[in-house]
Amino acid sequence: KAGVTQTPRYLIKTRGQQVTLSCSPISGHRSVSWYQQTPGQGLQFLFEYFSETQRNKGNFPGRFSGRQFSNSRSEMNVSTLELGDSALYLCASSLGGRENTEAFFGQGTRLTVV
């Protein structure tokens, strides 16, 4: 079955612009989590969506937002881009229940802010 799909794979933006990243989870998965990964900080949790509701949120400024649609696809938006937002953005999908469930990552979107 198809894995987690993130689009686009690469993106170059200018400071001050905004960007929208997309994540299509594995069929049947209702939870989508977003992470930022930089060499110095490792994997940083942004937020998690489950059944169109934000269930968890990390410690990122309000410039980072997300949403989830009824088909479980999720988008992440970053407004007023800063140079420090350059990173690999990863999403992971899972069934989302409270029981033991595994999360699978997409290929990521590499964002470069210039």
Next chain:
Amino acid sequence: QKEVEQNSGPLSVPEGAIASLNCTYSDRGSQSFFWYRQYSGKSPELIMSIYSNGDKEDGRFTAQLNKASQYVSLLIRDSQPSDSATYLCAVKGSTLGRLYFGRGTQLTVWP
């Protein structure tokens, strides 16, 4: 703050050796534990999950869990150069149900 700590790397082992990766966590109520492998420039790939105390084996990989000690480890037997990657330990939090990741241990297997 739910913390996941991994043994500091990088870890370097010769081909054919056993690589041992360790992880401790602070959330005593956690019940689900995972190991991911991440090659340079790629996304993390789930390689092991473990939920019960003891050992779980999958090919050359063995995950070990000790909930009393809040400790989880990954052993890679007969290490191969293709195992060279960063290994991430992840723990599912008991309260919010989200995953908490360690910073990873970089493993190099030299021929």
